Amino acid sequence: MTSSDLTRNQQVVLKALSGSNVPLSAYDILDLEQVRDQGLKAPLTIYRALDKLQALELVHRIESLNAFVACDHGPHSEPVGFMSCDRCRKTIELPVGACEDVLRSSAKANGFKLDRITVEVSGRCTDCVEGT
Amino acid sequence: MTSSDLTRNQQVVLKALSGSNVPLSAYDILDLEQVRDQGLKAPLTIYRALDKLQALELVHRIESLNAFVACDHGPHSEPVGFMSCDRCRKTIELPVGACEDVLRSSAKANGFKLDRITVEVSGRCTDCVEGT
DNA sequence: ACATTGCCTGTTATATCATTACATAACCGG
DNA sequence: CCGGTTATGTAATGATATAACAGGCAATGT
Structure with missing residues (x-):
């Protein structure tokens, strides 16, 4: 489809x-x-x-x-995370392939078979970095 | 406190x-x-x-x-994530300090000041890895 | 053509998760 | 004791998500 x-x-x-x-x-x-x-x-x-x-x-x-x-670009080759601004809510995608390896091996060490990864980080974007 | x-x-x-x-x-x-x-x-x-x-x-x-x-062990020195089994719900903590560096630099490259990290992965634990 | 199947849709009701608003009580430092 | 802060109680509501059931519509096989 x-x-x-x-x-x-x-x-x-x-x-x-x-x-x-x-x-x-x-x-x-x-x-x-x-x-x-x-x-x-x-x-x-x-x-x-x-x-x-x-x-x-x-x-x-x-x-x-x-x-x-x-999603700004069709199906992904690597897992994706998100970064959101606490103030203006602006949210961008974040490639998290680099984290995947770490997580997968950590999962394995704990006897888990890893399936889905959720990575969401928040903070301030450039426009909002100062102020309330 | x-x-x-x-x-x-x-x-x-x-x-x-x-x-x-x-x-x-x-x-x-x-x-x-x-x-x-x-x-x-x-x-x-x-x-x-x-x-x-x-x-x-x-x-x-x-x-x-x-x-x-x-939380199984007081205040954390490094950020923590979670790994949950889709089937039995068993959930364990996952140190994500290694991801933090990657995420922080990626955030910086995108003009974000990173504050909070959420990492949640799901899959199957040893007991549940086979079966529905 | 017609029945079967699968997917999408509409409608209503309900389940689940979380907060607002306001009043009262307990605690602590001056 | 006063005044501020924190914790509590109670009721109502807001916000998010799904269940249950009926019907439509297109593709397919015979």
Whole structure:
């Protein structure tokens, strides 16, 4: 399946996320005019589209924010993490291939077979580094 | 403040988490007999105790599970991550000091001042590595 | 054509996780 | 004792996510 096979709902949700410079929760998406106007009006509709988009790696979930971001570049060759600004919420992807090796061997040493990696860091972006 | 200064509620919540081999949600804690018996009966009571325990680093929150674990060894010298089994939920701490350097320099390269690191990995523990 | 299958959708209700608002009590330093 | 800070109690609400069930619609095999 390619992204051109996305259903209408999925396209609407992906577009909403792509057009945002900050992560959006499912309910944030639901509240967008551009989304309501397309007839999406129930949380489940949003979550279903998000599930599919995540499976296609077109969208990622940020656990520590209960929010979602569009992925800027198709399926990944290496695992990806996120860095968010505490103040303005700006969030960027962070390649974490380098961490993966460390984690995988540490997992192995503890008798775990590692499957999924979640790396989320927060702090301040350049614009927000000073001030409250 | 040392752990001996914990209030009654905080002690009850910490004991509940220490006695569990899997992460517990706030409502899981609230539902425990040993906790109800001590008179804790509102979610907020649990969350307030958890907040304090987290500030003392006696408890950690696992974002991807919306759950909490007791920390097995006082305040940390290096940041800590978690590894959870998808099947039995067993969760262990994972030192992530090695990742920290990588992440911090990556953050710097992207104009971020890094503050907090969240590393959560999932997979299968030895006992669960085969089977559903 | 028609039935079967699989996927997406709509709708309602509910489950789960977390906080706000406000009042009261306990503790401690001046 | 006063005044500040911290902890607590209670009720209500907000925010996030899923369950359960019915129906639509396209692809496929016969």
